Amino acid sequence: MNRTSIRLAALGVCALCALAANPAAAQQTAAGTTITNNVQVNYQVGGVAQTQVTASDTFTVDRKVNLVVTEVGSTATSVSPGQLAAVTTFQVTNSSNAVLDFALAATQQAGGTGAFGGTDNFDASNLRIYVDANGNGTWDATDTLVTYLDELAADTSRTVFVLADMPLGRATGDIAAITLTATAREGAGAAALGAALVQTTTANTSGVDTVFADGAGATDAARDAAFSAKDNYQVLAALLSVLKSSRVIEDPFNGTNAPKLIPGATVEYCIAVSNAAGGAPATMIAVGDVLPTATTYLAAFGTRINGTVTSGTCNADGTAGGTFAAGAVNATLATVTPGETRTVVFRVTIN
Template structure:
C-alpha cells in the first residue's frame, strides 16, 4: 500500500481569507474569526481515496488601538482682542483595526513655550469642539453653516479621519504678542452604538484569551505617553492687536485784525482742530475707526469749512489733504466721522474749524 498525502498550508488558507477581508492599514479587522482546515489526500494501491478533512482551527483577531492627532498647517491662529469663535484645527486619524469612539478634552497650559513659539500667558474662554457636516464633511476648513458642536467623535471607522475644530473667545484685554496655548487629547473609547459615547478602552492584561483582546499600540503624543490609549497635539492662538493713539491739536488760522498774517487767538479768530489717529507699527490694521469730538462751548463750528477726513501728518503736523465728510450734530455740537482703515504704522486725521466767540 502506498500512502501519499497533501496538506493545504495554513498560510495559504489565511491569505485566501484575508483577500476577502477589507484591507486596513492597521491590518485585519478586530473581532474577525480566522478559520483554517487542512485536507489529507492519499492513495491505496494506486487508487486515489476519499480526501479527509481536519477539524477547523479558529482564532479571533485581537484589537490593536492606535491613532494619530496632528495640527494641519502647522501655524498659529492670529486673533484679535475680543474676537469670538476663533478656530484652531486638528486632524484625528484612527489607525486601529477597529471602529472607535474618541472622547475629547482640551487643556490650556499655565506658561511655558507655546507650540509655535512665544510664551503662553493667557487662556482663551468658552472653548468648544465642532465638526463639519453635510457638504463640508472632510473639509479642512471650518464651515459655520455646515457644522455641529460635539463632545466626542462618534463611530470613527478604521483608517478614517475627522477634522476637529476648537472654537474659543479671546479676552478683550489681550494685547499684541500675547499667546494662548491649547492641547487637544483624544481618548480611545469603545464603539458600537451610534449617538452614544462608548466606555474608555482598556488593554487586556495577562495571556492571550480566546475572545477579542485589546493591545495599545499608540505612539506618544504632545503630552501623553506611548501605549496609553490616547493621543494629544498642541496648537496656539497669537494676538495681533491694533495699538491706537489719538492726539488732538489746534492752531490759529486767522483773526479779524491780522487776517492770516501772524494771527492771534482773539474773539472772531478761526481755529483749526486736528485729531490724529495713529496705529503703532507691528500690530493689526484698525478697521473703520470712528472719531467724535464736542466743539467747545466758547466757539462756533465753521459749517462752511466742514469736516475733513483721512488726511496725513508730517512731523506731527496735520496736512491739508483730507476729503470732505463726517457729520456735525447741532443739538450736541458734536463733530464725528469714520476714518479709513488704519494700517500698522499709519496715521489718519479728522480736522475741522471753529470761530472763537
Template sequence: MTSMLNYMGLGMVACASIAATPAYANGTTAGTSITNTATVDYQVGGVAQGQQSASNSFVVDRRVNLLVEEVGNATTEVAPGQTSAVTTFQLTNSSNEILDFLLTASQITGGVATHGGTDTFNASNIRIYRDAATGTPGSYDVADVLVTYIDELATDTPIRLFVVADIPAGLPTGAVAGIQLRATALEGGTAGTQGAAVTQTAGANTAAKDTVFADGVGVNDANRDASHSDADDYTVKTATLTVTKSSRVVSDPFNGTTNPKLIPGATVEYCIAVANAAGGADATSVAINDSVPGQLAFVAGSIRLNGTVTGGTCNADGTTGGSYAAPVVSGTIATIAAGAARTLIFQALVN
C-alpha cells in the same frame, strides 16, 4: 513526515492567501477568524490512498491606534473680546476596528505655547464641535455639531474637529493662550451610546480577540495609553491707538495768512490725529467726536477726514466728509492700518 507536510501545506496556503488579499492601512478587522487547511495526498505501492488534511484557525487581535493633529500649523489670531474663536484639529482612527473616542479640550498654564509664544491668559467657554457634511465642510459654521465624544468612528477615517472659545476683553497684542485637544479610545459597537474604556490585554496571547495599544506620544498623553493629543494656541492681535490734538491759526482779519494772530475773527484749524501702533491689527470704524468750545464758531464745510501725518505734523490733506451737530464735530475713518496714522481736521472762528 505527516507533521512536516502539514506545516509545508500551511505555509504554502498562507503565502497564497497573503498574495491574494489587498493591503489596508489598518490591517485586517479585529475579531476576524482566519482559517486555512493543509491537505496531503500519498500513495502506497503505487496506489493512491485517502487524502489527509489539517486545519488551523485564529482570531485577529485588536490594535488600538489613533492620531490627533492640529490643522494649519500656525497660531490662531484673535481680537480682545472675540467670541467663538476657532482652533482646528483632525482625528483619525488608525485602529483595525470601529471605536468611540472621548474628547477633552484643555489649556496650558504658563510656559511656551506650541507656536512659540508664552502662555499668558486663559480663554473661556471652551467647547468642541464636529465638522458637519452640511454647511461649509472644513470650516466652522452653524451646521457643525457640539460633541463630547465621537461615536462609531470607522477605521482609516479622518474627521475635522473645532475647539471653540471666547477671548477676554482688554488683552494686549501678543498675549497667548495654549489650547490642547486629546482623544481617548473607547469601545465601539453601539451607535448613539458612549462606549466604555478600552482595556489592553495582559499576559500571553489568548484564543479570543485581544487588545494591544499602539498609539504614540502626544502633547499631554503617554506612549501606548489609548490616547493621543495635539496643541494649538490663540494669539491676540489688537489695534493700539494713540490720539493727539493740535491747533494752528490760519488767518486773522488784519494780517491775513501772513503771521496771523489768535484775535477775534481769526480762523483756527484743529487736527485730531489717531495713530495705530505697528505690529497690531488694523483699527476699523474709528469714530471721532470733538466739541467746539463756546468761544468759537464752526466753519461750515471745513471737515476733512483720513488725512496723513508726517513727522508728527498734520498734513493739509484728506477728503471732505464728517458732520456737525452743534456743538459736536464727528467723523468716521473706515480703517487705520497697523503702523499708520490718520486725521480729522476742521476749522472754527474765534468769537
C-alpha cells in the same frame, strides 16, 4: 528582437518597477475576524496513494487601538482682542482595526511654550467642540456641538473644530495655547459614548484581546489609548494713539501774517490717529470731539477726514466728511493700517 519588441519589453519592466515602488496600501484585518488555515498531507505506502490527512488551525484577530490627532494648518490661529467664536481646526483619525468612539476634551495650557513657539500668557474662554457635519472643512452653523465622536470606522478621519472667545485688552503676540485630546472608547452603538477601554495584559486568549498601539501626543504618553495635539490662538491687535493739536490760521487784524489767538481768530484743530506697526488694521474708528463753549464751528470749512501727517504737521489733503451736531464734531475713519496715521481736521472761531 526588433525595436518594437524591445520598447514593449522596456515598458513592461518600467510598469513592474512602478508597481513595486507604489504597492497598494494594505487594509487592516478587522478585530474579531476568524482566520482559519488548512493543511493537506498526501502520501503513499508501497506505491499506493493513501487517504489524505488534513488538519486546521483557527485564531481570532485581536483589537489594535491606535489613533492620531493633528492640528490642521500647521500655524497659529490669528485672533483679535474680544473676538468671539475663534476657530481652530483639528483632525481625528481612527487608525485602529475596529469601530470605536472617541471622547473629546479641549483644555487650556498653563504657561510654557506654545504649539508654534512663543509663551502661553492668557486664557481664552467658553471652549467648545464641533464636528464637521457637512464635511466642508470649515466651521459653519450646520456643524454639531459634541463631546465625543460616535462610531468612527477604522482607518477613517473626522474634522473637529475648537471654538473659543478672546478677552479684550490683549496685545499683539499674546498667545493662548489649547490642547485637543481624543481618547478611544468602546464602540457602544449610535448616540452613546462607549465605556473606557481596558488593555489585555494577560497571555493571548482565544477571544478578542485589546492592544494599545498609539504613539505619544503633545501631552499624553504612548500606548494610553489617547492622543493630543496643540494649537495657538495668537493675538493680532491694533494699537492706536491719538494726538490733538491746534494752530491759528488768521485773526481779524493781522490776517494770516503772524496771526494771534484773539477773539475772531480762526483756529484749525487736527486729530491724528496712528496705528502702531506690526499689528492689525483698525477699522470703523469713530472720532467724537465736543467743542469748547468759547468757540464756534466754522461750517464754511467743514470737516475733512483721512488726511495725512508730515513731520508732525497735518496736511491739507483730507476729504470732506464727518458731521457737526449738538456742539460736537463726529467723524469715522474707515481703516487705519499698521504704521499709518490718518487725520480729522476742522476749524473754529474764537468767540
